[in-house]
Amino acid sequence: LDISRQEAGTLHWNMGVHDVLSIIEPAVVVVKSAAEAKRLRLEVNIPAGLPPIYGDKDRLSRVATNLLSNAVKATSEGLVSISAERKGGEILIRVFDTGIGISEADQARLFKPFSRATDRYDGVGVGLYICKTIVDHHGGNIGVESAPGKGSTFYFTLPVAREYRAPARLEQRS
Numbered sequence: 001l002d003i004s005r006q007e008a009g010t011l012h013w014n015m016g017v018h019d020v021l022s023i024i025e026p027a028v029v030v031v032k033s034a035a036e037a038k039r040l041r042l043e044v045n046i047p048a049g050l051p052p053i054y055g056d057k058d059r060l061s062r063v064a065t066n067l068l069s070n071a072v073k074a075t076s077e078g079l080v081s082i083s084a085e086r087k088g089g090e091i092l093i094r095v096f097d098t099g100i101g102i103s104e105a106d107q108a109r110l111f112k113p114f115s116r117a118t119d120r121y122d123g124v125g126v127g128l129y130i131c132k133t134i135v136d137h138h139g140g141n142i143g144v145e146s147a148p149g150k151g152s153t154f155y156f157t158l159p160v161a162r163e164y165r166a167p168a169r170l171e172q173r174s
Helices: 002-008 020-037 057-074 127-137
Strands: 015-018 041-045 053-056 079-087 090-097 142-146 152-159
Touching: 015 020, 015 057, 020 041, 020 053, 020 057, 020 079, 020 090, 053 057, 053 152, 057 079, 057 090, 057 127, 057 152, 127 142, 127 152
Parallel strands: 041 079
Antiparallel strands: 015 053, 079 090, 090 152, 142 152
């Protein structure tokens, strides 16, 4: 439904200023038990002092959740991590795993609707497409670096929120 609404221009976005941790934390909570069940190390590296971003917190958290969930699914042993850092006027968020990896040919179609890198896992192939549409709406970029047997790093960028200043109070004159 979100895809249809977004394409029709009727999707409502709840935009606001949010710290990066408030976007990442709910995603980590969602995948933690699945990572523990597989005995994977789940690392979170979100440094204090990152500037906030401007966006729809729930939808951005959905992006992080999807990327982390995919990483846990693709990893049978080792590590899944999420990190964030400032790169100029953007926040770069990376999800790394020591999983199966993805061939270059499969990477080329990952962010298209109804496309999957492998048939090993359930799904209809819209998760990464939805992630891309959300990140695109926020003026960011999304991508992947991977090789079969070497794991994957999915990343997305979000612009840093511009400095917010409350409007000056108007003085009443009598």
